[in-house]
Amino acid sequence: MQDLLKWRLYGLVILIVALSACDNGDSLETFGGPTMGSTYSVKYVRHAGLPAPAQVQVEVEKILAEVDQQMSTYRSDSDIARFNQLPANRCQNMPAPILELVRVGEQLSEQSEGSYDLTVEPLLDLWGFGPQAREEKVPTAEALAQVRQRVGHAHLRIDGDQLCKDAAVEVDFNSIAAGYAVDRIAARLEALGIGNYLAEATGELKAAGKKPDGSPWRIALEEPRDDQQVAERIIAVDGYGLSTSGDYRNFFEQGGQRYSHTFDARTGAPVAHALASVTVIHPSALMADGLSTLLLILGPERGWDYAEKHDIGAFFVIRADTGFVTRTSHAFARLSGEKTE
Known part of the structure; x- marks a missing residue:
């Protein structure tokens, strides 16, 4: 795997x-x-x-x-990897387990006042910890501000069997999968x-x-x-x-x-x-x-x-x-x- x-x-x-x-x-x-x-x-x-x-x-x-x-961010053909590759304002049909975990993530995000979030993968990459990371280093303030525009559970929406995003967010299930x-x-x-x-x-x-x-x-x-x-x-x-x-x-x-x-x-x-x-x-x-x-x-x-x-x-x-x-x-x-x- x-x-x-x-x-x-x-x-x-x-x-x-x-x-x-x-x-x-x-x-x-x-x-x-x-x-x-x-x-x-x-x-x-x-x-x-x-x-x-x-x-x-x-x-x-x-x-x-x-x-x-369904959930690997380390393989390009997984359901969530394909969703992460979509630009803003797009939707994708998803299997029920992914939608279930997105709802769990929303619950934990709300209960932690936004500290916990499933969409931090761009931050992980920026700081050198994620699947697309290049090197471990402290990013510049400008780079951090740019990436933070793509982070936040509020950018996700479930519409029937579809998962939608209004920003180019990337979902990472590593904390619950x-x-x-x-x-x-x-x-x-x-x-x-x-x-x-x-x-x-x-x-x-x-x-x-x-x-x-x-x-x-x-x-x-x-x-x-x-x-x-x-x-x-x-x-x-x-x-x-x-x-x-x-x-x-x-x-x-x-x-x-x-x-x-x-x-x-x-x-x-x-x-x-x-x-x-x-x-x-x-x-x-x-x-x-x-x-x-x-x-x-x-x-x-x-x-x-x-x-x-x-x-x-x-x-x-x-x-x-x-x-x-x-x-x-x-x-x-x-x-x-x-x-x-």
Whole structure:
């Protein structure tokens, strides 16, 4: 597949103890492969009557191929890439999933007062982070002002089955497409009768049920370090999606200042605050994916207030003079069994 999510971060480490078949005949089946410029994996408990891994893998990869064909900004023939190539004041027929994600993006944009936006791809390219980027550098004020005219969810409109634009905007689903794919995979697994599974794509995941020995699926939240993966803490997940967004692995420095790949659409510039990463737990992997990005954009204060106001399960890792400090929202503590700050 093409690189749909080339810049995804890996803030979640899946802890699975290798298990052989149990006395009741249940076994832990595992498969995976490349997707969206990264990888995916599926683990599920198989018992009599459930399909073999090869059959399940075919079903999962159909979903991933469809998402890639519809939403990749790294292939010129995808539905969204063709839309992005259109000039202003044009419309294009779109499959239902794209229209669904545009509506989700509109919701998140409104709730963040425009800080979160699906149309920031021209900004990503300008600063050196996007699929059409040339080099990582701080743009001139003139170049930034010109590109900002092509950014803003208000320039999009859904008309029946068509997506329309009144400016030459470009839509980028990188902040929600993987979560959407995981939700689709989870729904397909359940339709096949699989109730105990862990599905992951590019680091976004959803888990339900138990492992063959009856223990929970356990997920390690990664400490924001450039050199290695270190578990910050471990939580059990059952029936929830989990997503981490962070700025600690994709950035550049110029003039002694650090510029991350996370953009505030209101300013047209990378965020400049102390929030290193946010993990969100939510019944929907799609919403966990989008909300983790939204909270990262808002920062340690605005993001915390937003999470508490909207009862969002969020775990914040914040840079401090002595390293990192963490904050756990009340909803995250409730859903994961953790204690609040």
